[in-house]
Amino acid sequence: MHELIPFIANDLIKPLAKKLQDMGEKRSAELNAIYDTFGDPRPLASCYIEPRVQHHNPADHHEDEEAISYVRAPAFETLNHFLNKNTPLRGGHTQLFVLSDAGMGKTSLLLMLKLTSRSWPQPYSCTLLKLGPDTLERLRAHPNKADTVLLLDALDEDPQAWGRIQERLVELLQAGEYFRRVIISCRTQFFPEGSADPFGRPGRVEIGGFTCPMLYLSLFDDEQVEQYLAKRFPDRLSDRLLFRPNPTRVRADKLVRPMRSLRFRPLLLAHVENIIEEEQDLLAAATADSGLGNGESDWNVYRVYDVLVQAWLLREERKLARQLRIEAPPTMEILRALCTLVAVHLQVSGERTLARDALAAMTEQHPALKHLKRFDLGGRSLLNRNSEGAYRFSHYSIQEFLVVRALDEKTLDLDQGELNLGPPAPEQPAQGLQVLQPRQRLRLTDQMLEFLAHTSVVLDTGTLDLSSVHVEGWVGLAIRDRLADGSLGPIMQAIPAGSFRMGSAEHDEQAYHYEKPQHQVTLDHDFFLGRYPVTCAEFDRFCDAVDRPRPRDWGWGRGNRPVIGVSWKDVVAYCAWLSKQTGRHYRLPTEAEGEYAARAGSQTPWSFGDREQDLDLYAWFYQNSGDRSQPVGAKRPNPWGLFDCHGNVWEWTQDCWHENYQGAPSDGSAWGEENHGDCTWRVTRGGGWSTLPQNLRSAVRFWYTTDEAFNNLGFRLARAL
Secondary structure (H helix, E strand, O other): OOOOOOOOOHHHHOOHHHHHHHHOOOOOHHHHHHHHHHOOOHHHHHHOOOOEEEOOOHHHOOOOOOOOOOOOEEHHHHHHHHHHOOOOOOOOOOEEEEEEOOOOOHHHHHHHHHHHHHHOOOOOEEEEEEOOOOHHHHHHHOOOHHHEEEEEEOHHHOHHHOOOHHHHHHHHHHHOOOOOEEEEEEEOOOOOOOEEOOOOOOOEEEEOOEEEEEEEEOOOOHHHHHHHHHHHOOOOHHHHHOOOOOHHHHHHHHHHHHHHHHHHOHHHHHOHHHHHHOHHHHHHHHHHHHOOOOOOOOOOHHHHHHHHHHHHHHHHHHHHHHHHOOOOOOOHHHHHHHHHHHHHHHHHHOOOOEOHHHHHHHHHHOHHHHHHHHOOOOOOOOEEEOOOOOEEEOOHHHHHHHHHHHHHOOOEEOOOOEEEOOOOOOOOOOOEEEOOOOOOOEEOOHHHHHHHOOOOOEEEHHHEEOOOOOHHHHOOOEEEOEOOOOOEOOOEEEEOOEEEEEOOOOOOOOOOHHHOOOEEEEEOOOEEEEOOOOEHHHHHHHHHHHOOOOOOOOOOOOOOOEOOOOOHHHHHHHHHHHHHHHOOOEEOOOHHHHHHHHHOOOOOOEOOEOOHHHHHHHOEOOOOOOOOOOOOOOOOOOOOOOOOOOEOOEEEEEEEEOOOOOOOOOOOOOOOOOOOOEEEEEEEEOOOOOOOHHHHOOOOEEEEEOOOOOOOEEEOOEEEO
C-alpha cells in the first residue's frame, strides 16, 4: 500500500501565516492572482480552524437542535483520503462537491488547500479558479491535467450556471474528467437535488451520467468557536501576568452566545472584532428594535448581517472624519448608500467586481462615490480592491444583504429601476439613480430569500429574475404577480408544507359532529395563500375587464373591504381570469389547506390560543363588527402572516360537502363526490362578521350551494409555488 501524501494538514497551516506575513509585498504572480480574486489570505491563515464534514445536509435538522445520527469527520482527513485514493475510474468518481450555506467557509477551505499546495511533492500541483465565463476555456488549455488538483469555487456565483445549473454541471464535469482530482464548491440551496446514488450509498449524487462524491460542511460547534476566539484573541503577556483570559476574547464569547446557531458560522466569527468595537451602540439599537428588555436581541440572519455592516461602516465613518477634517464628513448612512449602489450594480450586472472605469462613470452621477477610494480596505473590511483597482465585497452574501436591505428600506424601487441614494450633499434633495434598464429584472438568490424572510417586503414577481431560486426558499415570504396590463395582483403569502390534526377531537364539547373524526393530514407541497381575503377592488377589476356586473356591497363600501355577495361559481370564474392574466395557476384552497394555514401550527381552538377574550385582537365578529364586513388587514395576523383567518367573511373552498370526515383525504387534496359527497354544496371556512366566537374556531366548517351569494360570503386565493 502506497504512503499517503498529506495534501492538507494542520501542520502545514501553522507556519503558513508566518510565511505569508514575511513575504510582504514580494509575492509571486500566482499569489497576486489569489489576493486579487479572493482577498488577503493572511488573516484567514492565522486563525483558521479545521472544519468538519458530513454526508447529510445539516439543514435537514434545525440548527439549534443537536443532530441525532449525523457523523462528522475532520475535513483534512476526508480530503486527504479523496486526493490519495487510487481510482482509475472516471465517470465522476474523481470529482467532489463541497456544499454549505453562505458564510460557512467553502471558499476558505479551498483557499487553504491551494496555499498549502506549495508544500506538495512533485509532480503534483493545484489550480484554484473562481468559476466564470472563461472557466471551460482555461480548463481545456490547462497543461498536465493528470497531476493537477483543480479547485473550482462558487458555482452559485457563476453566471453560466444561472437558470441552467444542470447543463453547467455537465459541462464542468466533462471538462474536469482528466484532472487528477476536482473539487467544486457551491451553496447548498443552489445545488440541484440530482438523483440518489444507484446503490444507495450516502454522500454521492448522480448528475448527467456522472456519479460524484459529495460533502457538506458542518456548522462549527462550541469547541471550534472557542478555538477560533483563542487564536483570534490570544492571551497577551499582561493577561498572563494578571492570571486572566484576554478580556476581548471574553467579550467576544459573551457577544456571540445569544446568537444561538448563528455563532457557528465562520463568517460571523471572522468579523466579530468589528462588532466588539461598536458593541454598546449596536447592541442597544438591536435590543430596542427587537422589543426585548433583557439585553439579548432577537438574533436572526438579517439582524446579524445588519450589525456586521453597521459596525464596519461606523468604523469607516470615524476614520474618514479624522482624515478629511471637513465640516460635514460623510455619515454612515451616506457610506451605506454608496456600498448599496455598488452591491445593486454588481447584482444587476452579474459581475463580481466593479471595474475602475465603471466606478468613474458612476461617480460622475453621484460624486460622493469618491469616498470609496478612502476606505480602509484591510483584512477586516467588507469591501476589497484588487491590484487593478476593481472593487468587490469580501463575501458575496454581503452584497446580497445590501440589496435586500435596500428593498426593505424601500430605497430600491424595482418598478422604476431606481436606487434612492439620499441627498448628495446637505440641504439638497434626495437623488435617484437609474440602476435597471426598462424590463430588466433583478436576479434573486436563495440567500436573498433567507434575508427577505425576516422583512416585511412583498416581492413583485414581474420585476425579478427567479431562475436561480429554489422552491424551498419561498417559505415565509409574500409575493404579487403582474397582470397583463402591468398592474399588481393580490398579495400571496408562502405557506410551508407540513402535517396537522384536522378537525376536532371526539371529546371536544364545542365541536359539531361534521368536524369529526379528527384525522392526520400531510401536505407535501409548499403553496401560496392570499394574505387577505380578496377585496372588492381586486374583484371589481375582474368584473370591469370581462364586462360583468359588480357584486353588491350592501351599502357598506368597496375598496379594501372583502368582496361579498359572490357565489362559488363567481369565484371560480375569477380564479380562471386571474390565472390567464398572470400566467400562474390561481384556484380556491382545499378545505385542508384552509384549516392548515388558519391553524398555523396550532392545535388550539383559534390560531392565537384558547383565550376567547383575545378574539377582538384578531377577528371581526358579531361583538365588534358593527353588523357589517370591515376592511381587510385591520386586525392582527396569525403566526404565518395571514389576516382575517377568523371572522369578517366566510371563505369558499374547493371541496364538496360531506357530513363528516369518514374517508377524508389524508394528503390535503380537495374532496369530491366520493364517500357520499354532494357537490351542489361547497365547504366554507373561517366564520364571518356576524359569527359567534364558537364558530370562529379553526376547525369549524359550513356549507352553501354553489349559486348562493350572501353578504357574509367571500373567498381567499391559493396559488402553486
